[in-house]
Amino acid sequence: MSNLTRKLSQVLLSKLGGNVDHTIRTVLLELIDNSRDNKAGLININLISEDGINNHKKYYLVIYDNGTGMSNIDNIFLANEGKVNKKGCKNQGFLDSLAYLSDVSGELDILTNYKNRLSRIFIQFDDMKNEYIKQLKEENIDYNKCQEHLEKNYSVWHDNILRKENMKLFENIKNGGTYIKIQLYKDFELENVDPMFFQYSYNENFKLNFMGRDININTIDDICVTKQFKPALCEMYMAIHTSGCEIYRFKNNFNKDNKYYKKLRGESLT
Numbered sequence: 413m414s415n416l417t418r419k420l421s422q423v424l425l426s427k428l429g430g431n432v433d434h435t436i437r438t439v440l441l442e443l444i445d446n447s448r449d450n451k452a453g454l455i456n457i458n459l460i461s462e463d464g465i466n467n468h469k470k471y472y473l474v475i476y477d478n479g480t481g482m483s484n485i486d487n488i489f490l491a492n493e494g495k496v497n498k499k500g501c502k503n504q505g506f507l508d509s510l511a512y513l514s515d516v517s518g519e520l521d522i523l524t525n526y527k528n529r530l531s532r533i534f535i536q537f538d539d540m541k542n543e544y545i546k547q548l549k550e551e552n553i554d555y556n557k558c559q560e561h562l563e564k565n566y567s568v569w570h571d572n573i574l575r576k577e578n579m580k581l582f583e584n585i586k587n588g589g590t591y592i593k594i595q596l597y598k599d600f601e602l603e604n605v606d607p608m609f610f611q612y613s614y615n616e617n618f619k620l621n622f623m624g625r626d627i628n629i630n631t632i633d634d635i636c637v638t639k640q641f642k643p644a645l646c647e648m649y650m651a652i653h654t655s656g657c658e659i660y661r662f663k664n665n666f667n668k669d670n671k672y673y674k675k676l677r678g679e680s681l682t
């Protein structure tokens with residue numbers, strides 16, 4: 413059992429399908445920003461697979477860093493403590509990324525080592541999601557019921573020292589840092605993300621290992637002539653809302669005139 417005060421189920425489920433402001437690249441940047449905010453100089457992002465039932469493979473995005481770790485692991489969900497003078501300030505980036513990558517289903521494992529104090533949160537979202545989908549056919553959503561399913565499948569654990577039996581689990585962050593493993597609900601084609609995208613997105617120095625490739629993010633190889641320039645990005649994004657509407661977004665990062673189109677069920681897009 414946990415001490416979840418914020419209706420996490422409601423926050424997460426409300427992000428389902430309607431989360432049109434992200435792409436796989438911006439989600440990766442959110443996760444990297446969090447590591448950088450916590451002083452990580454080394455960040456590792458990878459895709460791993462595990463066998464599920466009936467030989468059904470499960471895929472996970474794993475990100476771990478050598479930052480300070482979390483003194484209070486619950487903060488990643490409860491947002492009781494905000495950050496000051498950091499990249500992150502809204503206490504939404506992680507939940508947005510989680511909803512985008514997992515579709516609020518499957519498993520989430522978070523391990524953190526803060527000054528040798530270890531904490532872990534493990535969540536299985538499927539019961540909550542199934543309850544929500546069942547309720548979508550009814551008139552109202554009872555978030556208390558969804559929350560009950562979430563709390564039943566939410567475990568949090570703390571230990572003050574790194575014991576032998578936990579060595580393997582915490583090996584990637586044995587000197588401090590955070591390890592996050594998110595089950596992916598679809599193939600995000602991470603292999604198609606150009607590692608140079610990260611170089612162009614940060615005017616900072618740190619080491620990133622992305623999908624097995626080492627990238628030395630630095631301020632010298634920046635294509636930007638001065639700190640005022642960022643790469644120009646144009647993206648088209650499509651999402652299907654839980655109501656059945658298709659939402660298309662045409663977005664760029666150099667003018668604010670982003671276009672959103674909504675295609676209602678049964679209509680064609682003009």
Ligand SMILES: Nc1ncnc2c1ncn2[C@@H]1O[C@H](COP(=O)(O)OP(=O)(O)OP(=O)(O)O)[C@@H](O)[C@H]1O
Nearest residue numbers: 446447450481488500501502503504505506507590
């Ligand atoms: N890699 C990490 N290392 C340490 N703490 C983390 C890490 N990732 C998340 N956190 C903790 O979780 C909290 C919530 O992260 P989240 O990205 O949702 O919000 P934020 O970074 O504060 O703001 P924003 O919404 O602008 O990103 C952070 O404030 C931080 O305390």
Ligand SMILES: [Mg+2]
Nearest residue numbers: 446500505506
């Ligand atoms: Mg953040």
